[in-house]
Amino acid sequence: MTKSTALVIAAIATFIAVFQPQAASAASGTMKVIGQANPPIGHYEFCKTYRSECVRTNGDRGAVALTEDKWRTLLDVNYTVNTAIQPMTDQEIYGVEEKWAYPTTVGDCEDFVLLKRKMLMQKGFDASALLITVVLQPNGEGHAVLTVRTDRGDFILDNMRNKVMLWADTEYTYLKRQSNEDPGRWVKLQDGRTIAVGSVSQ
Numbered sequence: 012m013t014k015s016t017a018l019v020i021a022a023i024a025t026f027i028a029v030f031q032p033q034a035a036s037a038a039s040g041t042m043k044v045i046g047q048a049n050p051p052i053g054h055y056e057f058c059k060t061y062r063s064e065c066v067r068t069n070g071d072r073g074a075v076a077l078t079e080d081k082w083r084t085l086l087d088v089n090y091t092v093n094t095a096i097q098p099m100t101d102q103e104i105y106g107v108e109e110k111w112a113y114p115t116t117v118g119d120c121e122d123f124v125l126l127k128r129k130m131l132m133q134k135g136f137d138a139s140a141l142l143i144t145v146v147l148q149p150n151g152e153g154h155a156v157l158t159v160r161t162d163r164g165d166f167i168l169d170n171m172r173n174k175v176m177l178w179a180d181t182e183y184t185y186l187k188r189q190s191n192e193d194p195g196r197w198v199k200l201q202d203g204r205t206i207a208v209g210s211v212s213q
Contacts, residue, residue, distance in 0.1 A: 040163065040164020040165060040177050040178070040179060041160070041164055041165050042158070042165050042178055042185060042188070042200050042202075043200065043201045043203065044198045044199070044200060044201075045198075045199050045200065045201045046198065046199045047196070047197070047198060047199065048186075048187040048197040048198055048199040049197065050195075050196070050197045051109075051111075051121075051145060051197075052109055053109045053110060053111040053121060054111055054121075054143065054189075054197075056109075056110070056111065057111040057112070057125075058195055064194065065194050065195035066194070066195065067192070067193040067194070067195065068138070069137075069139070070139065070192050070193075071139045071191045071192045072137045072139045072140070073139070073140075073160075074140060074160040074161050074162050075136060075137070075140045075159065075160060075161045075162070076161070076162050077161040077162055077163045081136075081161075082175075084131070084134055084136075085131070085159060085166065085168065085175050086173075086175055088127050088130045088131055088134070088168070089127065089168040089169075089173060089175055090173045091130075092123055092126050092127050092130070092170070093123070093170050093173055095116075096114045096116065096117060096118045096122070096123055096126070096170070097116060097117045097118075098117075098118070098119070098120070098123075098170060099117040099118065099119065100119055101119050103117075104117055104118070104119070111125060112125070113125055113126055113129065114126055119155075120154055120155045120156075120170055120171075121143065121155040123155075123170035124143050124144075124155050124156060124157045124168075124170075125143070127157050127168050128141045128143065128157055131159070136159070138194055139160075139191045139192070139194075140159060140160040140161070140191070141157060141158075141159060141160075142157070142158040142159075142160065142188045142189040142190075142191060143155060143157060143158075143188060143189050144156050144157065144158045144167075144185065144187070144188035144189075144200075145186045145187050145188065146181075146183035146184060146185050146186060147183060147184040147186060148182070148183060149182050149183075154171075154183065156168060156169045156170075156183070157169075158178065158188055159175075160191065164177050164178070164179075165177065165178045166178070167181055167183075169181070184202050185200045185202045186199070186200060186202075187199050187200055188200060
């Protein structure tokens, strides 16, 4: 079995699992927003360079209707970027602690997110459903992932795995993400699976 065939089979199997009746509903699979948050400094600087990508346009256009075609697109974009870009820190690439930019061959976690978001928008996904999200890993280190809001819940595209998962099924603690109403603003998240996550604002 070729690698591409295996990926197709895995995609179909996962899609079937997601769409079974016992799968999480949009209500239970959606993150809870509890207030405003400061944007990461990297995103603030990114918006100064790419102003058009951080300007409010049509507001919140709602969650994506997760069809089989859209599910395949999520998996394809996640896998394509994960395999095309080599993970490297901003210090290694630019010689600075934090810099958000579109990657070409190498990138930090937030660079993966930026590219995936851009590619999905080019494939017809609305910006209000594609939200850059800051999380904590189990070891306490910060990390960035892409949240995709769908009618089946909030799914996570992550450069650390090719599998696309519901946010609640990951091992991360969710801190904040872009506002679905304004890409230049950020909101604080309450991770109901953990204690006092809401107290962490940065």
